[in-house]
Amino acid sequence: MTEPLLKDKTAVITGAAQGIGFAIAQLFIDEGARVVVADIDATAAGSAADKLGGSAIARGVRCDVTNGDDVDAVLGAAAESFGPVDVMVNNAGITRDATMRTMTEEQFDQVINVHLKGTWNGTRKAAAIMRDRKQGAIVNLSSLSGKVGMVGQTNYSAAKAGIVGLTKAAAKEVAHHGVRVNAIQPGLIRTAMTEAMPQKAWDQKMSEIPMHRAGEVAEIASVALFLASDLSSYMTGTVLEVTGGRFM
Numbered sequence: 001m002t003e004p005l006l007k008d009k010t011a012v013i014t015g016a017a018q019g020i021g022f023a024i025a026q027l028f029i030d031e032g033a034r035v036v037v038a039d040i041d042a043t044a045a046g047s048a049a050d051k052l053g054g055s056a057i058a059r060g061v062r063c064d065v066t067n068g069d070d071v072d073a074v075l076g077a078a079a080e081s082f083g084p085v086d087v088m089v090n091n092a093g094i095t096r097d098a099t100m101r102t103m104t105e106e107q108f109d110q111v112i113n114v115h116l117k118g119t120w121n122g123t124r125k126a127a128a129i130m131r132d133r134k135q136g137a138i139v140n141l142s143s144l145s146g147k148v149g150m151v152g153q154t155n156y157s158a159a160k161a162g163i164v165g166l167t168k169a170a171a172k173e174v175a176h177h178g179v180r181v182n183a184i185q186p187g188l189i190r191t192a193m194t195e196a197m198p199q200k201a202w203d204q205k206m207s208e209i210p211m212h213r214a215g216e217v218a219e220i221a222s223v224a225l226f227l228a229s230d231l232s233s234y235m236t237g238t239v240l241e242v243t244g245g246r247f248m
């Protein structure tokens, strides 16, 4: 039998109480990792950890990724429960869609803060621990919206494009310390974030997808596993599109 891909690794996944982050947590545990579910909602983080199998393999910790001290605390909790972080997934996210004509400054700032500053916090703080241990993998969730720009998402597209630049710059800074930093650009994935979309917008997106279907969270989780594990040991600073061929 082959070894699980993340045997005895400690993974921290932000925004993992639901959606893509939760699916990543499930798959990482199936592959031998122990996982900290870091989410802004403490109760949701705790019940996600319970669903994942409880305290021997999963711990829920409240963490607002926009706050550097919270990110330090979650990394500290991971070390205390399972050992120093080996894999960091910066996945937490929100949308505040509106056209530029109606978007408020607050909506712009909120999205930039959670996605861009949150990913910066997670990347720099995990990298600081990993570089001392000369190993580690960081996976950042960008979006196809950051590649092509989407109407109503000047905030989100800017943040998700920013995550690509951040990923590449960070990858160059820490590559010689044995730490890899890569990003995923999902297309339309079926989660709470996208199921709130009006039917007309959903149908429009569907017509743009060569594979004629939305992706499932497990199809992002498997790519996160690839980037988190030694399967991608010679890859850093890359951006993998998981889109069913949309906007290739």
Ligand code: NAP
Binding pocket: 014, 015, 016, 017, 018, 019, 020, 021, 038, 039, 040, 041, 063, 064, 065, 066, 090, 091, 092, 093, 094, 114, 118, 141, 142, 143, 144, 185, 186, 187, 188, 189, 190, 191, 192, 193, 194
């Ligand atoms: P989701 O179901 O809404 O999950 C995101 C999680 O992040 C939620 O539990 C959310 O909590 C949490 N969160 C929000 N703000 C936070 C903060 N400041 N600190 C910590 N946690 C916070 O979203 P998803 O669809 O799984 O998306 C996950 C990631 O993939 C996001 O970065 C998203 O932009 C990206 N993505 C998704 C799609 C898609 O089609 N679904 C496509 C491209 C990229 P609350 O629910 O309480 O806000």
